[in-house]
Amino acid sequence: MGLVRDWNADAYHRVSGPQVAMAAAVLDRLELHGDETVLDAGCGSGRVTRLLLERLPQGRVIAVDASPDMVARAREELGGDADVRQADLAQLRLAPGEQVDAIFSNATFHWLPDHDALFAALAAALRAGGRMSVQCGGEGNVAGVHAAALQAAADCALGDRFAGWPRPWNFAGPEQTEARLRAAGFADVRCWLQAWPVTPDEPRAYLETVCLGPHLERLADDERGRFLDAVMARLGERPLLDYVRLNVVARRG
Numbered sequence: 001m002g003l004v005r006d007w008n009a010d011a012y013h014r015v016s017g018p019q020v021a022m023a024a025a026v027l028d029r030l031e032l033h034g035d036e037t038v039l040d041a042g043c044g045s046g047r048v049t050r051l052l053l054e055r056l057p058q059g060r061v062i063a064v065d066a067s068p069d070m071v072a073r074a075r076e077e078l079g080g081d082a083d084v085r086q087a088d089l090a091q092l093r094l095a096p097g098e099q100v101d102a103i104f105s106n107a108t109f110h111w112l113p114d115h116d117a118l119f120a121a122l123a124a125a126l127r128a129g130g131r132m133s134v135q136c137g138g139e140g141n142v143a144g145v146h147a148a149a150l151q152a153a154a155d156c157a158l159g160d161r162f163a164g165w166p167r168p169w170n171f172a173g174p175e176q177t178e179a180r181l182r183a184a185g186f187a188d189v190r191c192w193l194q195a196w197p198v199t200p201d202e203p204r205a206y207l208e209t210v211c212l213g214p215h216l217e218r219l220a221d222d223e224r225g226r227f228l229d230a231v232m233a234r235l236g237e238r239p240l241l242d243y244v245r246l247n248v249v250a251r252r253g
């Protein structure tokens with residue numbers, strides 16, 4: 001789990017309105033009878049998991065996230081009986097006989113560097129014929145935000161911190177994702193990109209918590225504030241963030 005970072009779960013819970021809005025259509029594409037067991041792959045603070053649970057009055061959710069802070073926040077959000085597990089999705093191993101009927105995931109897959117490993121682990125977790133509905137950052141996602149962040153770093157004399165930086169996001173395209181999913185044993189695969197511009201309610205807190213966490217990890221505590229100020233100066237007080245989402249629907253063959 002070396003590449004997995006922790007999150008500020010309380011801040012994420014507060015500012016993640018855009019992710020909740022994105023999740024609605026992803027949930028709608030997962031046809032459920034209400035009695036299934038569904039994996040929420042990358043449950044975060046549990047805000048979206050709660051919406052999934054509302055569709056499963058006789059069913060259950062196995063919610064998985066790598067971040068200890070997110071797992072703790074999701075347990076608080078969903079209550080003591082909730083099945084929330086801390087694990088790296090690329091190494092997920094459910095117990096024998098525990099295969100799920102469906103997989104849901106929102107705003108998570110782009111944080112995993114190895115999609116072949118991820119899809120192999122998810123295929124093993126899903127029963128034959130089970131469906132998956134996913135949305136994550138896709139090719140070109142927040143490219144303008146990231147360009148502005150690098151320019152802002154230069155503006156405040158922190159550009160050297162990002163020289164040769166191997167960026168941590170995996171914003172995949174639809175064709176390569178379809179091929180990877182088929183190779184992992186999925187059928188009826190459909191992947192497509194969707195532009196989804198976002199203007200967050202609290203832009204500075206949103207950027208700090210959601211988009212720029214990996215940037216901030218590269219800076220000292222006393223450098224972070226001036227970097228965020230410089231990003232805000234570049235993007236403006238009411239920025240339009242250039243989200244591009246990769247939608248995925250598939251069935252386990």
Ligand SMILES: C[S@@+](CC[C@H](N)C(=O)[O-])C[C@H]1O[C@@H](n2cnc3c(N)ncnc32)[C@H](O)[C@@H]1O
Nearest residue numbers: 019042043044065066067088089106107108111
């Ligand atoms: C933007 S949040 C999305 C959370 C939630 N699905 C939502 O829509 O609000 C991304 C989540 O992916 C989780 N994540 C990142 N890499 C992961 C990995 N390798 N395994 C499991 N979870 C991971 C993070 O900890 C974080 O909670």
